[in-house]
Amino acid sequence: MTRCSSCHENWSVSSALKRYTAIAPGMACPSCGQMQYLSERYRERSLMMMLLIPLLMLIPAFFDISIVAMSLLILAAFIAIAVIHLFTIELSGDQETEHKGLME
Numbered sequence: 001m002t003r004c005s006s007c008h009e010n011w012s013v014s015s016a017l018k019r020y021t022a023i024a025p026g027m028a029c030p031s032c033g034q035m036q037y038l039s040e041r042y043r044e045r046s047l048m049m050m051l052l053i054p055l056l057m058l059i060p061a062f063f064d065i066s067i068v069a070m071s072l073l074i075l076a077a078f079i080a081i082a083v084i085h086l087f088t089i090e091l092s093g094d095q096e097t098e099h100k101g102l103m104e
């Protein structure tokens with residue numbers, strides 16, 4: 001579950017959903033007000049999962065399945081990825097990538 005890196009309070013699903021859909025890089029913790037960002041590890045993992053979608057698109061090249069079955073499969077994959085993302089959000093008190101550049 002999504003947990004604040006500052007007060008270690010679990011975020012509600014609605015807060016996590018808000019964080020997941022927000023464009024802004026940071027969001028204040030509903031419990032302690034500390035700004036929380038998506039952790040770098042989480043962002044890397046999200047990217048990896050997104051790379052699975054084009055792989056799915058290759059399935060019809062190897063297997064004889066209908067367009068309808070293929071569309072359902074891709075839709076299911078999108079939903080599964082979104083749900084996994086939502087429940088595995090990792091928060092960080094820092095905007096990690098920006099800080100890294102400054103420290104090195």
Ligand SMILES: [Zn+2]
Pocket residue numbers: 004005006007008009029030031032033034
């Ligand atoms: Zn907090």
